[in-house]
Amino acid sequence: MKIIITGATGFIGRYLVLFFSERKFPVVALSRNPQKAKNIFPPHVTCLPWKNMDAASWLDELDGPAAVINLIGENIAGALWTRSYKQKLRDSRLNSVETIVQAFQQAPGRDHILIQASAVGYYGNVHHKVDETSPAGSDFLARLVVEWENASKTLEAVGVRRVLARLGVVLGREGALRKMILPYKLFAGGPLGSGKQGFPWIHIADVARAMLLMIEHDELYGVFNFVAPQTVTQKEFSRALGKVLHRPAWLPAPAPLLKLLLGEMARSALLSGQFVEPKKLLAAGFRFQFPELKKALEDILK
Numbered sequence: 167m168k169i170i171i172t173g174a175t176g177f178i179g180r181y182l183v184l185f186f187s188e189r190k191f192p193v194v195a196l197s198r199n200p201q202k203a204k205n206i207f208p209p210h211v212t213c214l215p216w217k218n219m220d221a222a223s224w225l226d227e228l229d230g231p232a233a234v235i236n237l238i239g240e241n242i243a244g245a246l247w248t249r250s251y252k253q254k255l256r257d258s259r260l261n262s263v264e265t266i267v268q269a270f271q272q273a274p275g276r277d278h279i280l281i282q283a284s285a286v287g288y289y290g291n292v293h294h295k296v297d298e299t300s301p302a303g304s305d306f307l308a309r310l311v312v313e314w315e316n317a318s319k320t321l322e323a324v325g326v327r328r329v330l331a332r333l334g335v336v337l338g339r340e341g342a343l344r345k346m347i348l349p350y351k352l353f354a355g356g357p358l359g360s361g362k363q364g365f366p367w368i369h370i371a372d373v374a375r376a377m378l379l380m381i382e383h384d385e386l387y388g389v390f391n392f393v394a395p396q397t398v399t400q401k402e403f404s405r406a407l408g409k410v411l412h413r414p415a416w417l418p419a420p421a422p423l424l425k426l427l428l429g430e431m432a433r434s435a436l437l438s439g440q441f442v443e444p445k446k447l448l449a450a451g452f453r454f455q456f457p458e459l460k461k462a463l464e465d466i467l468k
């Protein structure tokens with residue numbers, strides 16, 4: 167089975183390219199900057215250009231069993247959520263899905279899988295536990311995720327097995343954690359706002375392992391929450407991070423200040439949260455390598 171990864175030079179993409187190529191899968195890395203990809207990845211990884219709404223450069227790669235892992239999306243915390251940045255968040259996601267849908271439609275009838283990145287932002291700001299059957303929220307992020315997930319629905323009619331990976335905050339050496347640890351190193355770490363909001367998280371190694379499970383098991387499809395089974399609040403996360411870094415975690419970032427500085431992004435992405443259960447991954451027999459937060463942080467920050 168060939169593994170085709172879009173957004174390949176991003177945080178999760180880099181990890182997955184190496185994970186699958188180390189396991190001897192033929193891997194195709196698609197990037198807007200294929201030269202950068204070539205410089206990062208080992209020579210046996212095929213690096214091809216990605217262009218929104220034009221799959222010509224990689225369409226031939228679908229000529230046989232293939233799993234496309236689509237990770238494309240402008241960074242949610244990449245800039246203030248102005249009207250134009252919100253448009254970028256939406257366009258980058260919907261255009262990439264549309265491009266992949268068109269590619270699959272031109273190469274139907276094979277053993278094809280789409281693993282589409284999604285996010286637990288789907289559930290909005292909720293204080294109770296949620297699983298894959300829970301309803302969507304109504305804020306900007308939740309509405310965006312609903313559109314993002316629905317954009318590939320038509321693939322089911324052409325026989326593509328579709329998995330929607332609703333990711334929690336992915337913990338790894340890069341990504342969000344790297345930004346989060348800076349205040350702790352400066353002895354100024356602490357929870358965001360009240361800290362009572364849920365903080366769904368998953369170690370990046372488990373993201374890769376769960377994707378491998380999806381690829382290897384034909385009977386798995388639909389939505390899967392990609393989160394660790396240990397649900398924690400933002401405050402508990404902050405305490406665990408402080409402990410592992412041997413730094414205090416008592417300085418809260420006040421909610422009014424975050425809202426003033428970051429506007430809607432603070433309200434919708436930092437001060438809100440969810441307590442998300444990986445019900446379907448557990449039912450599928452997935453064994454987390456890092457089910458506990460402290461061990462996950464120790465592994466990453468050792």
Ligand SMILES: NC(=O)c1ccc[n+]([C@@H]2O[C@H](COP(=O)([O-])OP(=O)(O)OC[C@H]3O[C@@H](n4cnc5c(N)ncnc54)[C@H](OP(=O)(O)O)[C@@H]3O)[C@@H](O)[C@H]2O)c1
Binds near residue numbers: 216
């Ligand atoms: N990391 C998390 O904690 C987390 C949590 C929930 C959901 N997710 C979702 O998972 C996906 C991957 O996350 P990540 O952390 O790896 O993100 P990332 O580091 O920002 O990487 C995303 C990649 O998408 C490509 N991309 C970005 N904007 C694009 C655009 N306008 N047009 C075409 N390609 C574009 C880029 O790849 P190239 O430059 O190589 O083309 C970029 O490196 C994202 O969709 C994200 O929303 C991530």
